[in-house]
Amino acid sequence: MDRILPQPTPETRHFWEGCKAGELRLQRCTACEKSYFPPRPFCPACGSREVSVYAASGKATLYSYVINHRPRADLGTAPHSIAVVTLAEGPRMMTNVVGCPQTPEALVLDMPLEVTFLQASDEIALPMFQPAGA
Secondary structure, three states: OOOOOOOOOOOOHHHHHHHHOOOOEEEEEOOOOOEEOOOOOOOOOOOOOOEEEEEOOOEEEEEEEEEEOOOEOOOEOOOEEEEEEEEOOOOEEEEOEOOOOOOOOOOOOOOEEEEEEEEOOOOOEEEEEEEOOO
């Protein structure tokens, strides 16, 4: 079985189109100016529907992770990380850390990361993070 891919909705289409173009897009409330993720048509902080989409920096730090040793059809038998990163703009997102050994010695909390995209299909690119400068 291959990886199950997301199905873009009208509320998330801008995010997935950005990923396909190699750009991490977030939303920002124009009322309270808070950035947020995941995409939704209203601000989770104040409830305003006055929101805008913008290109994020792609920079993040590692907040938390677990190393999964269970085999996956799309990744083989190698361990892989399931991580939560804190984006430079403030929101946190769940992702994978790639481009480094999947060990506690290599996956150091607060390590600087940058976004990279895995082209999973013709329509979907998945945002993942790698050590900054890798």
